[in-house]
Amino acid sequence: MNTIVRAEQAPATRSARIAATMANKNTPLIKNCWYVLGWGDEFTREMKSRTVLGIDLVFFRSVNGRPLALQNRCPHRSMPLSKGTLEGDDVRCGYHGLLFDCAGTCLEVPSQKTPPPATARIDAFKCVETGPMVWVWMGDPADADERKIPDTSWLSDPDWAHARGYIHLEASYVGLHENLLDLSHFSYLHPGNVGTPEYAAAPFECKIDGDIVEISRFVDNCPVPGIFTKPTGMAPEDRISRLSASRYVSPGMYTAISELVNLAPKEDAQVKFTSHISHYMTPETNDSTHYYFTFARNFAIADKSVTRYIETQAKIAFGQDIDALLAIKDITEIESNRFFEEINLQSDQAGVAMRRILKRLADEEARS
Amino acid sequence: MLTATFINIDGLVTQVEIEKGKTLMEGARDAGISAIVAECGGSCACATCHVLVDEAWLSKLDAIKELESEMLACTAVEAGERSRLSCQLIMTDALDGIVLHLPETQV
Numbered sequence: 116m117n118t119i120v121r122a123e124q125a126p127a128t129r130s131a132r133i134a135a136t137m138a139n140k141n142t143p144l145i146k147n148c149w150y151v152l153g154w155g156d157e158f159t160r161e162m163k164s165r166t167v168l169g170i171d172l173v174f175f176r177s178v179n180g181r182p183l184a185l186q187n188r189c190p191h192r193s194m195p196l197s198k199g200t201l202e203g204d205d206v207r208c209g210y211h212g213l214l215f216d217c218a219g220t221c222l223e224v225p226s227q228k229t230p231p232p233a234t235a236r237i238d239a240f241k242c243v244e245t246g247p248m249v250w251v252w253m254g255d256p257a258d259a260d261e262r263k264i265p266d267t268s269w270l271s272d273p274d275w276a277h278a279r280g281y282i283h284l285e286a287s288y289v290g291l292h293e294n295l296l297d298l299s300h301f302s303y304l305h306p307g308n309v310g311t312p313e314y315a316a317a318p319f320e321c322k323i324d325g326d327i328v329e330i331s332r333f334v335d336n337c338p339v340p341g342i343f344t345k346p347t348g349m350a351p352e353d354r355i356s357r358l359s360a361s362r363y364v365s366p367g368m369y370t371a372i373s374e375l376v377n378l379a380p381k382e383d384a385q386v387k388f389t390s391h392i393s394h395y396m397t398p399e400t401n402d403s404t405h406y407y408f409t410f411a412r413n414f415a416i417a418d419k420s421v422t423r424y425i426e427t428q429a430k431i432a433f434g435q436d437i438d439a440l441l442a443i444k445d446i447t448e449i450e451s452n453r454f455f456e457e458i459n460l461q462s463d464q465a466g467v468a469m470r471r472i473l474k475r476l477a478d479e480e481a482r483s
Numbered sequence: 484m485l486t487a488t489f490i491n492i493d494g495l496v497t498q499v500e501i502e503k504g505k506t507l508m509e510g511a512r513d514a515g516i517s518a519i520v521a522e523c524g525g526s527c528a529c530a531t532c533h534v535l536v537d538e539a540w541l542s543k544l545d546a547i548k549e550l551e552s553e554m555l556a557c558t559a560v561e562a563g564e565r566s567r568l569s570c571q572l573i574m575t576d577a578l579d580g581i582v583l584h585l586p587e588t589q590v
Contacts, residue, residue, distance in 0.1 A: 128559070129529075129530055129531070129557050129558060129559045129590065132556065132557040133528065133529065133530060133554070133557045136553060136557075458522050458523075458529070459522060459523040459526065459528045459529050460522065460523060460524060461523060461524025461525065461526065463523060463526065463528065464523070464524075464525075464526035464528070467523070467526055467528040468526075
């Protein structure tokens with residue numbers, strides 16, 4: 116990810132000017148987007164809180180089962196409402212007892228008989244549950260369009276099983292996005308896990324079309340990546356062809372497909388193994404990210420040990436990504452007084468296109 | 484075979500054969516012309532394949548699109564009226580013999 120040029124040392128070099136056309140960790144976060152707030156089973160009758168796009172949210176499940184999210188900060192003296200109590204679907208602040216309904220209207224200020232002033236209100240955020248997760252819209256509620264929630268229908272499909280996980284990343288979501296669009300790191304950051312040596316050198320195709328960026332790579336003969344051996348029943352030395360495609364869907368989501376074809380299947384054995392791996396990045400702040408993932412497969416669907424194996428292997432692989440992003444964050448901070456210019460290589464084509472999209476979306480929001 | 488002529492700031496002239504369909508940047512890079520850096524390999528993300536197109540050839544080129552224009556604003560040597568990014572110029576029969584001047588630096 117290109118360096119951030121500090122104002123007091125901003126020479127108008129080629130590299131600095133180019134960096135200014137792309138999103139970086141300081142780019143304002145994009146509100147008009149559906150982000151994953153949490154797993155459905157986190158929404159209970161007990162209030163929980165989570166920070167999304169620099170705003171603290173309180174969330175819970177309504178009496179009749181709807182997921183709800185509200186501003187967590189009481190407009191009176193900023194007490195987190197999540198430390199208060201739920202009365203039906205109304206939230207009572209644990210400090211001075213202000214009562215808010217799930218639309219954010221203040222119903223009662225216990226210390227006065229007069230009706231609560233109109234200014235005593237909190238924001239309510241639209242939540243939609245699909246499959247195992249709940250999405251939240253952080254922009255203007257009037258613009259929340261459920262049809263724009265990314266497709267994850269395979270997570271509810273009985274012919275598929277999925278593993279899932281969450282990692283908290285103490286770094287900007289932009290770096291995570293970029294990590295997912297330059298899969299040439301598989302061979303070096305994830306050797307033995309999702310990477311095989313052939314992967315980095317295999318030619319890739321990049322498709323950039325408006326707000327969508329997709330890369331795909333086909334390796335026609337390689338060994339089985341470690342993460343797929345147990346689940347597919349193939350040995351590490353078996354040879355497969357491997358198609359992988361990764362698509363940037365929105366500031367909050369990626370989806371990837373992996374298709375392995377066994378080149379020398381035994382009789383009656385399954386030949387093609389397909390996985391859908393989705394990454395949901397919900398910015399917590401400009402410098403930290405909630406990273407959810409689902410890893411769905413259409414093979415060995417009844418085998419829970421396979422689900423656990425994939426979950427473990429995925430966490431190892433994604434943990435390697437996170438370690439890299441944190442190491443990069445550390446060195447960037449240590450050298451914050453040094454003017455440093457990163458280079459863009461051929462494999463950065465998709466990542467650069469994606470960062471331009473993020474910058475454009477952020478600029479559009481700033482103007483409106 | 485189609486050719487392009489690159490002239491660097493010292494006046495050194497290099498004639499390069501470039502296949503139809505390849506970009507002029509790729510042709511220069513593959514021929515080892517060091518004055519074309521081509522950092523990003525053609526993604527229009529680095530502005531280091533800047534060329535100054537000889538007057539006679541300017542009108543034969545496809546019009547500059549938005550992204551190239553944005554990157555031309557970033558070149559190390561300020562872009563002028565004859566400036567193009569060679570990764571956006573594709574060799575065709577019509578460009579056979581094109582003459583390109585190289586700027587003092589790409590970085």
